[in-house]
Amino acid sequence: MKQTTINKSFSISGIALHSGLDTTVTVKPSGEDTGIVFIRSDIAGSPHIPALTSSVVATSYATTLGVDGVTVATVEHLMAALYGMGVDNAVVMVNGPEIPILDGSAVAFTELIDDVGIRKLDAARKYIVIKKPIKVSEGDKHIYLYPSENMEMSIDYRIDFAHPFLAKQSFSSPFSKDVFRREVVRARTFGFLKDVEMLKANGLARGGGLNNAVVIGDDDILNEEGLRFPDEFVRHKVLDFMGDIALLGHHIIGRFEAYRSGHNMNHRLAVKLLKSQGRFEFSTTGRKKGGSVYVVKPGVPAYVGGAVTA
Ligand SMILES: [Zn+2]
Structure with missing residues (x-):
């Protein structure tokens, strides 16, 4: 590649x-x-x-x-x-x-x-190939990164906000351009109405509105057009995760498992990975059967979990 x-x-x-x-x-x-x-x-x-x-x-x-x-x-x-x-x-x-x-x-x-x-x-292209597990956690929040048996990148992301409208959602899929385009890119930023005043008081979210974020009230969303996916929230978390992982500067061959992560933990994982000598190696070629290092599986249903469980 x-x-x-x-x-x-x-x-x-x-x-x-x-x-x-x-x-x-x-x-x-x-x-x-x-x-x-x-x-x-x-x-x-x-x-x-x-x-x-x-x-x-x-x-x-x-x-x-x-x-x-x-x-x-x-x-x-x-x-x-x-x-x-x-x-x-x-x-x-x-x-x-x-x-x-x-x-x-x-x-x-x-x-x-x-x-x-x-x-x-x-x-x-130079890939980062994960050879041994790398983990970050804080309370019950965590990101685990494991070697990939299939020499691909995959992601399993779960959220649980303990909120009547937004409780558990999950997204699990090998990662490819097709999956990204079809399942992830359209998912929007979201926030809770109860946090909006606090954010604005801290000089944040000044440009925020219903045209650029899903706003969650006590038991419903405020956006009249509704959601783009029933589980748009976890899909957006995957989008954010990708953006933070992209700062590693290389594509990753590994299996991510993230639970209730956010920008700070995503960053902590990236920092820990880069310091973890011996847990990853750089590679430009596949190591499995001499084939491509990046296994894209077109046609495989990307989306596994994700019902909104109120
Ligand atoms: Zn975002």
């Missing part, structure tokens, strides 16, 4: 969820082994912020990257779109401190990547 970039640039503008500012992102092609790099085009000298775990400076309610005090917030949906669509290298120019929230999902980013197309570069 070769590394990739996009064929040509695309731009999109909109309000940002937490700052409430209008910003524009322009995603441009870039060369092999450059990874994803954010550039704050509104700041003198256009500082560069590599989209890497080592650049993460905050994980409350969104993932924020920063270098030398220059930050870019809420990168996770765009990062998930680039990772899920298989874009290894790109430059992301943004003219403000936060990526636009758009409709709260990653569907617009994904469609734009589809529109411009993806091209292969000469260098081989």
